[in-house]
Amino acid sequence: MRETLWSLSVSERFHWSVSTKPTTSSCTRTTQLWRNKVAKIANNHKEVKFAIADEDEHSHLLAEFGLDDSGEEINIACYGPDGKKYPMEPMEEWEDDEVEEYITKMKKGKLTPHLKSQPIPKRQDSPVKTVVGKSFDKIVKDKSKDVLIELYAPWCGHCKQLEPIYKELATKVKKEKNLVIAKMDATANDVPEAFKAEGFPTIYFAPSDNKENPVKYSGGRTVDDFMKYLKEHATVAFKGKDEL
Template sequence: MFKLLLFCVFAVAIRAEIAEEDDVLVLKKSNFEEALKAHPNILVEFSGRQADDFINWLKKRTGPAATTLTEASAAEQLIEGSEVVVIGFFKDVESTDAQAFVNAAESIDDVPFAITSSDDVFSKYEVTKDSVVLFKKFDEGRNTFDGEATKENLLTFVKANQLPLVIEFTEQTAPKIFGGEIKSHILMFLPKSSSDFQDKLDQFKKASESFKGKILFIFIDSESEDNQRILEFFGLKKEECPAVRLITLEDEMTKYKPENEEITTDNIKAFCTKFTEGKLKPHLMSQDIPEDWDKNPVKVLVGKNFEEVAFDAKKNVFVEFYAPWCGHCKQLTPIWDKLGEQFKEAEDIVVAKMDSTANEIETVKVHSFPTLKFFPAGDDRKVT
């Protein structure tokens, strides 16, 4: 849950009609303006969707969502000073299309918007009719909106073009990557020091042109220590790179691996095409079955023996899904070992563990560590 704090000091007593709980004012949309009038300086805690609503409300309250440009020099300065900027060119800024543009601007807080009816600005950027143009310091340099000017269409246009065709995964770009509308991501793990780095990046970028707005293309420096956890998540090691993987960030994260791992434009396009057509099977990681997997009281499961053990209708199976680096998992280890020791003689009870960073099961999705699941005996068993 996201929280937004406005730091301030209470100044005067609020009007009696605003309710209190434990000496804290309870604010709603209906009384928020009233509270601000009574308290110019106020500390407010927002949570969840309220934070997003407040950002949009604050933008409207403190000034226009789109800067008005009256001179070409002002437009030039705005474009030069921004990585991405969206300008609406409208002969009549009160027109229906212009108002749709302003409404779209009010919904996006990380991209500057501007609006102009100036002939000077129109001429400077060779715009001859009402248009919306996205200027950017990468790829094509600018994109012109083509379609019916509705708030929804304009938002789609901006979100599809505000990021580079290929974006590097960093701490700074992560929020845009994960917070964007595109939930299908193809990742190229490639060391920047590689002699053919630029060639592979060019091949990757060329393939991305065919899937703009559908799949986000990301490259990850596989040599960076900051990225090693990501490699682990995909079951990769530095020496296995360059490599390509695709993942969907929907309710259930699903990974895909190309059959041909040679990084060429044609191979990547073919891989992505199969994905968009629904012709790919998920890639499930699995370690080899250890020779001594059942030697100790706590059995060791991997992808290749999981179903055979966990789905045995004659056994009650309790499994810990863990990550080797997880502190909570390490704290659980002696307790789990003790549990295994207690039931080691029971023929119908199995206590087991599986490293979920290296093994995946299609029927069991693990989103946090440790995750404990119980598979009761019986053909109609329900996992708990």
């Protein structure tokens, strides 16, 4: 049976992380203080991996969990076995009971994960539909539609080159009601593991009948290339039509 591992990260403002090598006796005492606090909790949860980290050195982690503006001294968060992020309500002072309650709820699946997301657009005027973290499931995982989605980064030169081609493609197929041409800023929104982007742009095709196993597009990047691919792989679009 596969062991389920949890990862709990604890950051405390202005204090050293366990991985930091302190250079003074004061730093050593501070580090040991937090090691002791975490170890006391860790002894009750052997299936959880625990760590402590300095807030300044690991500010990117706080941002990932939506805790960068918490304003509190202690911030705790966990990556669950589902890969999702579960932040705890920030604390001004360490409370064993509150931390224990948080871990217990997490293990029982009673916590709501944090989802990094831009605001959902109020209007979709472009033929290319804009997807954000909070609208991903509704749009991309809609089982009544085939979806081609581009994961991009605002600074990516290749993404900028693709933009007019992608828009032309979306305009060309806009009458296909069961086909969505979409894009999402993968630097500002959480992306589901199945749609992981290791470079930009990354394009996936999510057919209507298999949303959990999207196919990474690796073909050419002309309008004709995309059209050929979509007509060959669409499950609900283009049916009964030779041409648009």
